[in-house]
Amino acid sequence: MIAASHLRKSYGSTAVLEDVSFELTAGQCLALLGPNGAGKTTILRILATLLRPTSGTLALAGVDALKEPEAARALIGVVAHGSYIYEDLSALENLRFWTVMAGGDASPERLRAALRQVELDGVADERARTFSAGMKRRLGPGPRRPQPRPAPLPRRALHGIGPAGPEMAQRVRPRLQGLRGAVVIATHSFATGLGAADRVAILAGGRILADQPCADLPWEAIRGLYESLIDADEAMPREAMS
Amino acid sequence: MTRYARRAGIVLWKDLLTERRSKESLNALLFFSLLLLFLFEFALGPDRERLRAALPGLLWLGFVLAGLLGLGKSFMIERDNDCWEGLRLTPGDKSAIYVGKLLGNFLTMAVVEVFVLALFGLFYDVDLRPVLAPLAVVLLLGTVGLAAVGTLFAAMTAQVRARELLFPVLLLPAQVPLLLAAVSATQSLLLGRPLAEVGHWLQLLAVADLVYVVVGLLTFEFILDA
Numbered sequence: 001m002i003a004a005s006h007l008r009k010s011y012g013s014t015a016v017l018e019d020v021s022f023e024l025t026a027g028q029c030l031a032l033l034g035p036n037g038a039g040k041t042t043i044l045r046i047l048a049t050l051l052r053p054t055s056g057t058l059a060l061a062g063v064d065a066l067k068e069p070e071a072a073r074a075l076i077g078v079v080a081h082g083s084y085i086y087e088d089l090s091a092l093e094n095l096r097f098w099t100v101m102a103g104g105d106a107s108p109e110r111l112r113a114a115l116r117q118v119e120l121d122g123v124a125d126e127r128a129r130t131f132s133a134g135m136k137r138r139l140g141p142g143p144r145r146p147q148p149r150p151a152p153l154p155r156r157a158l159h160g161i162g163p164a165g166p167e168m169a170q171r172v173r174p175r176l177q178g179l180r181g182a183v184v185i186a187t188h189s190f191a192t193g194l195g196a197a198d199r200v201a202i203l204a205g206g207r208i209l210a211d212q213p214c215a216d217l218p219w220e221a222i223r224g225l226y227e228s229l230i231d232a233d234e235a236m237p238r239e240a241m242s
Numbered sequence: 243m244t245r246y247a248r249r250a251g252i253v254l255w256k257d258l259l260t261e262r263r264s265k266e267s268l269n270a271l272l273f274f275s276l277l278l279l280f281l282f283e284f285a286l287g288p289d290r291e292r293l294r295a296a297l298p299g300l301l302w303l304g305f306v307l308a309g310l311l312g313l314g315k316s317f318m319i320e321r322d323n324d325c326w327e328g329l330r331l332t333p334g335d336k337s338a339i340y341v342g343k344l345l346g347n348f349l350t351m352a353v354v355e356v357f358v359l360a361l362f363g364l365f366y367d368v369d370l371r372p373v374l375a376p377l378a379v380v381l382l383l384g385t386v387g388l389a390a391v392g393t394l395f396a397a398m399t400a401q402v403r404a405r406e407l408l409f410p411v412l413l414l415p416a417q418v419p420l421l422l423a424a425v426s427a428t429q430s431l432l433l434g435r436p437l438a439e440v441g442h443w444l445q446l447l448a449v450a451d452l453v454y455v456v457v458g459l460l461t462f463e464f465i466l467d468a
Binding site: 048049050070074076080083087096097100 | 245249253255256323329330331333334467
């Protein structure tokens with residue numbers, strides 16, 4: 001489903017990602033865990049076709065995402081830091097805009113039903129300018145957005161979706177398992193993020209230090225593994241890593 | 243094709259609706275145009291004949307300066323909340339976004355031009371009614387070109403730190419052929435010459451429009467992804 005092989009990204013002589021490889025099959029959810037500057041966002045941006053790696057290969061559902069980014073974009077959904085919301089449009093108008101842009105069915109009934117899923121139907125006609133950050137997050141690209149066809153990948157990660165986030169993460173988890181797609185999330189939160197993930201990749205200095213199943217592991221065990229790996233990485237001389 | 247038109251249409255709808263609600267560009271442009279009229283009047287003095295001789299140049303200078311302000315802001319809305327990134331991620335032909343933006347910019351510029359033209363006639367005591375139809379053809383062709391190249395350069399510089407400087411520096415040289423043709427055609431029309439006599443200028447405008455629109459359609463995807 002997602003096959004990343006030897007991904008490397010550098011800016012001049014500074015490497016921000018080094019030899020990152022992983023594979024995800026349909027229905028799997030991978031959590032990227034690491035301190036600031038570990039390369040989580042860079043991996044997500046490469047997977048989203050927003051950033052080209054310096055070298056390596058990436059296949060999304062069999063599509064070479066580096067050679068055919070447009071074809072790959074039709075298969076993926078991304079939730080990044082930005083909410084992709086126009087402040088002077090209402091919730092319904094924002095949803096209509098992005099649905100039409102994605103080639104979906106923008107009938108008012110479907111849009112209102114989609115807003116009901118994220119509990120924004122009560123403010124459907126209010127301008128997004130008046131919304132809280134969490135409400136804007138929920139209004140951003142998500143699974144409630146009507147799809148032009150059955151989506152092979154979910155349209156919503158579980159990151160930063162406001163005070164209702166943890167509860168929503170648990171609600172979305174059964175959906176992830178039933179999907180024909182795979183999910184990659186970047187998180188700092190052991191409890192919330194990993195609750196939806198069945199694999200965890202621990203990153204530091206642009207490298208994956210560990211990649212292992214975590215569905216049956218208590219989060220305290222993952223935290224222990226994380227801290228031991230990060231401590232060991234910080235103690236390692238930089239030249240030994242290159 | 244239908245999907246392409248829907249996507250271009252929704253970009254136009256979004257831009258016009260946002261502008262109608264925020265009134266950020268139009269209000270500023272109308273006041274700016276009014277200010278320009280006063281400045282021209284002060285600079286050229288009370289001599290009506292002198293003002294009339296300079297009218298075509300002043301008219302297009304007003305359009306270009308107002309256009310610079312309006313076009314420069316047209317992609318600023320996409321910077322908020324990372325909407326630019328959202329547009330990059332939408333599947334499909336990105337030139338539909340260019341078409342929607344171009345139409346929005348064209349309509350905004352057209353409203354400002356009608357306003358400026360009416361005030362010019364009023365301020366400088368020029369009866370524009372006899373030449374209104376042929377002048378509309380020149381304005382239409384000139385504005386399409388200005389909007390086409392302006393939309394492209396606005397997109398190109400939207401993510402650049404020194405965009406306020408770069409945008410006019412890049413745009414103004416590219417507008418030279420358009421301005422040359424538009425000012426010359428306007429001058430001839432205001433002197434009472436028929437539209438047929440400015441045919442060569444209209445041809446130049448049409449060719450420049452075609453070139454700018456085609457270049458915009460072909461390159462917008464790369465600009466968006468850059």
